[in-house]
Amino acid sequence: MPTDTATRASAQIGEQTLLDMFWIMLLSRRLDERSWMLHRQGKIAFHISAMGHEAAQVAAAFAIHRGVDYVHPYYRDLALVLAVGVTPTDFMMSLYGKQADLSSGGRQMPSHFSNRSLHIVSGSAPVATQVPQAAGLAFAIKYKQRCGLVDPNDTTQPRLALTCLGEGATSQGEWHEGMNWAGVHQLPFICLVQNNIYAISVPVQSQMAVEHVADRASAYGVKGVIVDGNDLLAMYDVMADAVQRAYSGEGATLVEAKTYRPVPHSSDDDDRSYRSRDEVEAWKRKDPIVRFQRYLTDEGLLDPAKIDAYEARARAEVDRAQADAEAAPLPAAEDALGDVYAPVEG
Amino acid sequence: MAIMTLIDAVRMAMDEEMARDPRVFITGEDVGPRGGVFRATLGLHEKYGGERVVDSPLAELSIVAVGMGAALADLRPICEIQFADFIHPAFNQIISEVSRMYYRSDGQWLVPMVIRAPYGGGIAGGLYHSQSIEAFFTHAPGLKVVVPSTPYDARGLLKSAVRDPNPVLYLEPKKGYRSIKGEVPEAEYTVPIGPARIAREGGDLSVFAYGMMAHYAVQAAEKVAREDGIDAEVIDLRTLLPVDKDAIVNSVKKTGKALIVHEDTHTMGYAAEVAAVLGDDGFEYLDGPIKRLTGPDVPGVPFSHPMQEYFMPNPDKIAAAIRDLAAY
Incomplete structure (x- = not known):
């Protein structure tokens, strides 16, 4: 990783792209806040939040070929999937369990993101199940390239698989087996661990005997990197390097983004039982959006008027998404019976 | 019309499907140069190379999960579980993931994979090389569970399984791998999954x-x-x-x-x-x-x-x- 500021990958990001990244982070946050509110109002059954993770997720998304490279996300990846192309309306449809929910047609709980046309793979709720599957996606990429089914330089084809999970999920055997395949086969694979210190209530010290998840990378023969997940530009640098490694056949990377979830695990959680308000407040002062907004202001790309305009746009988009979802039809009851088996041809 | 053993018919089906479709690959424990512990994949590594006949790490969960990921990316994996008794580490992947993907994604994502597993007793295999596992997996809508009993069906059903857009658990009665012999036509055919x-x-x-x-x-x-x-x-x-x-x-x-x-x-x-x-x-x-x-x-x-x-x-x-x- 170049330490010289000018040669950092993030130094090559154009001004409009920096503002686009800020916009997605802000949109995700406002959509997230509205979701919490809708839950408190009793309008939706469940919400699970991406708050605090926006920089890690948006940087990861902008570093890959969005909509083309495979993404196998986890339930906290709202900002990531928005950056890949999911819309606030798509998300609201899933919150309300509406027929137009693109992820699952209302079959899954919210935040089980899926969009095949964007190469976002549907996930489940048992954690880390997506990791060995993402290794399989990466295996397929390499297989197709080596067996002549695709041109390795064809940028319209997926060239890597990115998967995400929390640090608690790395205790699962599924994580280990996925990482092992990625290492053995030197796959174009990026595992982004969003370490927010708590798996619901259980702190990281009860999860692992090593200090960092990334300490385990050497056990799999992959590169491990630790990064401040609340620093969008540092995050982008690390991800850009991991992407380059994947694209150039150098193999897999384990990225550990240190971050924090300033809200309860989900709308069904109360975090007051397992952490102090002082701790939460201290982390809120390191909010990744505030931090990036300050950077862009210092760089002259944002000013109060521009920020107000972004806020107004975010509010309008969230309002419209909510209105669209509330007006949309629920699934037919018998849709419960659909899509058990795909039809067999011939 | 040749007389063939059940395991030869299984191998023939895989060979034919690999020749027919470059997306078909095999992974599992010892499936490579060893040809599998039962020799179901004998000669296929030599014929198709290590890219398409892939020795897996000794970890069944990932044999299934990596196969599933490859299937999501439109390959056609044939995953071998060495003995059906060893499939249980992959239970979560098969039940929560493989069999539910099509339904939970509202029909977006297909999992066209085959999981082959030799099963059954009477072979001095004890508790862990004799199990019948079908009852666990026939309780998983979204999955197909197929058990051939003749060489003719072993070839025809496995070919259908490889071509099926849905995941198929293919249970092979291993006691009969070599003792069951039967007529198998030279010409290609398939046997549909479904009818008894x-x-x-x-x-x-x-x-x-x-x-x-x-x-x-x-x-x-x-x-x-x-x-x-x-x-x-x-x-x-x-x-x-x-x-x-x-x-x-x-x-x-x-x-x-x-x-x-x-x-x-x-x-x-x-x-x-x-x-x-x-x-x-x-x-x-x-x-x-x-x-x-x-x-x-x-x-x-x-x-x-x-x-x-x-x-x-x-x-x-x-x-x-x-x-x-x-x-x-």
């Missing part, structure tokens, strides 16, 4: 079985025909999920009596579902109790010969059960 097969026509009672037990049932039926003049029909169920309810009910409509045979343990075994189908849709045709001949309710197939033989159904036990039911 009438292995022996008869009018007095119906025996429902699959895998090795389908053979034993036919042997038993020949025996009682010869010795007792009982004309038993044997239905080789072949596809356990989805359930071929019509084949089950239609046979009993003709015979009025049903015996269900499997080597899996008794309670909540597959026979319970067959019996329930008959209870739901065949009650009016029944002329006697629905009988089950199965392994006993013990935690596994014991190793030592007398105990193993006590556990396993065989042609004599099936013949005795047929006589009892016919006399009802």
